[in-house]
Amino acid sequence: GAGVSQSPSNKVTEKGKDVELRCDPISGHTALYWYRQRLGQGLEFLIYFQGNSAPDKSGLPSDRFSAERTGESVSTLTIQRTQQEDSAVYLCASSLSFGQTYEQYFGPGTRLTVT
Amino acid sequence: GENVEQHPSTLSVQEGDSAVIKCTYSDSASNYFPWYKQELGKRPQLIIDIRSNVGEKKDQRIAVTLNKTAKHFSLHITETQPEDSAVYFCAATYSSASKIIFGSGTRLSIRP
Numbered sequence: 001g002a003g004v005s006q007s008p009s010n011k012v013t014e015k016g017k018d019v020e021l022r023c024d025p026i027s028g029h030t031a032l033y034w035y036r037q038r039l040g041q042g043l044e045f046l047i048y049f050q051g052n053s054a055p056d057k058s059g060l061p062s063d064r065f066s067a068e069r070t071g072e073s074v075s076t077l078t079i080q081r082t083q084q085e086d087s088a089v090y091l092c093a094s095s096l097s098f099g100q101t102y103e104q105y106f107g108p109g110t111r112l113t114v115t
Numbered sequence: 116g117e118n119v120e121q122h123p124s125t126l127s128v129q130e131g132d133s134a135v136i137k138c139t140y141s142d143s144a145s146n147y148f149p150w151y152k153q154e155l156g157k158r159p160q161l162i163i164d165i166r167s168n169v170g171e172k173k174d175q176r177i178a179v180t181l182n183k184t185a186k187h188f189s190l191h192i193t194e195t196q197p198e199d200s201a202v203y204f205c206a207a208t209y210s211s212a213s214k215i216i217f218g219s220g221t222r223l224s225i226r227p
Contacts, residue, residue, distance in 0.1 A: 035217070042204065043204060103161045104151075106158040108158055
């Protein structure tokens with residue numbers, strides 16, 4: 001079946017502009033995560049959605065970052081007034097958070113470059 | 116706070132030798148510990164996971180051990196092969212929920 005998809009795959013934007021990144025999780029997955037991965041670095045947790053519960057936004061680095069999710073489907077991560085330090089790969093993952101597995105399935109990522 | 120420490124950050128082993136990567140976590144309520152492998156330019160993929168009710172799990176050449184008292188867990192790869200070269204991430208659940216926090220990663224290189 002279809003895996004997690006993300007769009008765009010690459011985004012180049014000028015400093016100060018807003019960007020919107022999209023994630024389509026696997027159908028039926030109630031949990032959805034956003035991570036940031038700078039070049040050669042680890043996976044930095046940003047935000048976590050679980051069903052209809054309030055999202056865990058504890059990883060968002062500043063108020064320029066926000067995310068939404070419509071029910072248990074698409075999620076968008078918005079970065080306002082982008083800065084050069086926002087340049088990174090943004091990875092989305094989804095999982096079945098109930099039952100026997102919490103395995104996360106990652107999307108291919110969106111490579112964001114802020115010039 | 117929520118933290119997963121991972122060591123070493125880089126590891127180079129001779130082909131055929133074993134590799135060990137260690138992680139510690141801070142939340143005693145953590146109950147699920149996955150390991151992900153990320154090859155260059157690709158997305159992370161789950162290779163093995165362990166729950167808090169077991170101490171060890173094996174899958175062919177890879178194994179994971181968990182010490183709940185000490186709050187640490189380790190990945191063991193035996194008979195390493197060139198295709199094992201990648202970045203490996205450990206992770207742990209937090210807040211007794213599915214929120215998953217990752218370690219900083221270990222870049223494993225296998226020398227021919």
